Amino acid sequence: MYKIILNPFAGKGKAFKCVRSIEKYFEKFNMLYEMVLTDCGRQAIDFAHEAVIQGVENIIAAGGDGTINEVVNGIMKSGYPENVNLGVIPIGGGNDFAKNLDLPHKLRDIIQIIKEHHVQLVDIGQIEDYYFINTLGVGFDAQVAISYTKNKWLNGFPGYMYAVMKALIRKDSYYVTVTINGETFTKDALFVTVGNGICCGGRFHLTPDAKIDDEEFDFCIIDKLSRRKIFK
Incomplete structure (x- = not known):
């Protein structure tokens, strides 16, 4: 039995257009499923x-990545169930987490992989009662993510670039204290990204050497910069 949790608003509505195709392939492959559609934020949790x-x-x-993140949080907050498998059908804007999995682009091929039960163990990060599977951003990075989510008309990389421009208007910096492998330091940073995956924002490879299954996180810390340096 497969429980499909689909966000019809992902990819600025692109996901809703995929509903019938997903149903068709699950039925074609004789995969018993139930699909539910979210209609508000955090409902996937x-x-x-x-x-x-x-x-x-x-x-x-x-x-998209937001939907995956919510589903991960719903699963993990249910008591770390080791018998539960997470499947991913990337039909959002950036689809950053899916890039780590090297998934094919066609829906049919993705669902075929799910049917064949290809399982890969991946790392999951935790901050208090919040979990993340791809990246965690603090500062400018987080502002961009929030702005992109609120934008209803630009999808994918253009939408992220629009969100970057909006965040640049504020250009806040933050004094952060970071401890990595026992070493602690404080910086005036534009943003901090903790990467389990290689990229965020569609094409921004902030932690390009990260691996989702190496039991380690990569960090990207950007010092406070002038607007001129940011554009360079």
Whole structure:
């Protein structure tokens, strides 16, 4: 049994257009499934949590990175269930986490991989009661992510670039204290990114050497910069 949690608003509505195709391929491959569509933020967390409680072992996140993140949080907040598999159908804007998995581009091929039960163990980060599977941003990086989410008309890389320009108007910096491998230091930073995956924002490879299964996180810390240096 597969529980598909689909965010129809992902990719500025692109995901909704994929609903029938996803259903068609699951039916073609004789895969028993139930699909639920979210209609507000954070609802995917509740859907994933409910699925775990109901004993569903294969939960599919269909949408963008935000949808995947919510499904991961719903699963992890259900008591670290080792028998639950997370599947990904990347139909959002940036689809950054999917880039780590080297998934094919066609829906049919992605669902074929899910059917064949290709399982890969990946690392998950935690801050208090929040979990992340790809990257975690603090500062400018986070401002861009928030602005992109609120933007209703630009999708993918152009949308991220628009969000970058909006964040540059503020250009706040933050005094951060970071401890890595026992070494602590304080910096006036534009942003800090903790990377489990290689990129964020569609094309920004802030932690290009990161691996999702090496039990380590990579850090990208950018000092406070002038606007001129940022554009360079």
